[in-house]
Amino acid sequence: MGMHAMKRRQFLRRAGIAAAAVPLAAPALAQGRLEWKMVTSWPKNAPGVGINAQRLADRITALSEGRLTVRLFAAGELVPPFGGFDAVTSGAAELCHATPYYWAGKAKALHYFTGVPFGLTAPEMMGWIYFGGAQALWDEVYAPFGVKGFYVGSSGVQSGGWFRSEIKSAADLKGLKFRIAGLGGEVMKKLGVIVTLTPPGEIFAAMQSGAVDAAEWVGPWNDLAFGLHRIAKFYYQPGFFEPGPALELLVDKKKFDALPPVLQKVIEQASLATAAETLADFTRHNIEALEPLVREHGVQLRLWPADVVKAAGKAWKEVQAEVAAGDALTGKVDASFKTYLAKARRWARWSDYAVLRAREDGLA
């Protein structure tokens, strides 16, 4: 800051005028203060998603020292729950905290950047995005829309869903109305399920009214908060549809590119920090929430029957082939994903899977 600007600021401060509010000569942006809107798909303060979106907004504001102040809007406050993509592309908001597959209607390839059935765990996904070439592919998918996505964490392994009655075999799924998001829904359709994508904030009401027979949302922590155990008692594990689904910060690319480099850095680094914090938050709270669900609320934990997993795996291979064949870019994303997943599975057998087994054997 030059002497002149400094004196001017002191004057403005003494006069009780916020220096930042006064337009300065170029480079005004570098010296000015911005306020950006962040819309979300989540109910206000929803555990995990809503709270971590708020933390991300606060983190950007704090690290930028208020040069970029982010104001959060819960689902429905500024735009509808699934209106975030249009809000950012239309300029109604600069930022959106959601998950890429909510916009898969715009580009099928977006499914991969949330995650697909029988896909990557959260650490594997972070590896693919940050170091496995997936960020560049993701940027390519979003380029025609003028937006960019940042990975901002994961719920970890999700749960399979809440059912009013036991699922003893794949036959029991036929004709069931199931709220399920993403390509897991496409897989379920092939198993005879009637699939709906109820917005997060309406899942409980849909279950209560019988609009759906069953629903998946996230995992013990979030599902407990939504009260799904009050309606259905059979809780199927694991959510093999979503082994490590990604949350995203969607950004207006043009406005992002126009930011001073330090504020771009703040958004990037705040996203990285949020990725760690969000995974930790979900992991810890799922760990804590499982016991009360079972002990206090009489929830019955169930593993999916083997024939459901097998049939879902077969159906997923068909769905994946269809999705990948849809357009060249989706095919390219699918190829990168498939190569990486094959290697990730090999390593997981010797590492994550083997260590969880050894932990049980050793501590038995």
Next chain:
Amino acid sequence: MGMHAMKRRQFLRRAGIAAAAVPLAAPALAQGRLEWKMVTSWPKNAPGVGINAQRLADRITALSEGRLTVRLFAAGELVPPFGGFDAVTSGAAELCHATPYYWAGKAKALHYFTGVPFGLTAPEMMGWIYFGGAQALWDEVYAPFGVKGFYVGSSGVQSGGWFRSEIKSAADLKGLKFRIAGLGGEVMKKLGVIVTLTPPGEIFAAMQSGAVDAAEWVGPWNDLAFGLHRIAKFYYQPGFFEPGPALELLVDKKKFDALPPVLQKVIEQASLATAAETLADFTRHNIEALEPLVREHGVQLRLWPADVVKAAGKAWKEVQAEVAAGDALTGKVDASFKTYLAKARRWARWSDYAVLRAREDGLA
């Protein structure tokens, strides 16, 4: 910054004198530019550890816009590989990137903040540190030393180690000279192993000279970089001693507390960001490194024999009881850890373990 200070600075800058080196009147620190030293236990640019330490240093420098510039020193450049703790407590460096159990000689409880045998995976550990009360316990352990630790990521599941010949049962371990860090070493001693803690940069030489018969370091990526496959061909999995060991940023607490709040925030948030990036980096590179180890270098992957896992589990329970009984604070940390681990194991059975199994079953 006042006018006078500003003119003085311009003068100093023109005169080629670093302003930060000149004592200024209070609150000089808030307005000045600082240069901090970060020592590490790692060889220069060692994959994973050395590179992520450098990224953390650069991240603090960038987010602070140079107000806090961090200069990295590899092992031996300023202090010896295991000299980081003393460097920070003596004031020779402000920061150290290492792992808490390297200082377990100062306080036994520090083992838990790296991780213990049959302990927490990386996401579970992050949950315990950030949201499970462990940061407060960690602060309590470090308080008498005037330092504070920040979690800065994990290698993910480590590998069990490199052996010149097959380990067909626990009996084959007896009398073996094994380089192994942490409480895994104490466990191994109970199995008749002769344990040494060779500094990271000297492991290859120790293996080559026969000073040790076997060694564990990190996992495929790091072990490949160290060339351990050139000496031993049997690679045991998983590293049940270290399911999700933590890296730490050790900070001089007094100097940290004297920083302006925004620079404290920068260190905290840079640590969080590094946690995500580091786990992603290790995960992706281990995934990529496994294949060349096997295909190009003829490495033989082996799971530990069941009796080794069982004997190690039994030995660990004894070691844990001894460690926890050592002093009141370690007992308190152990109790928090044990309660959390019991719940984490329950959730992992329905989530991480179940989903990795479903992935294999579904894609078979």
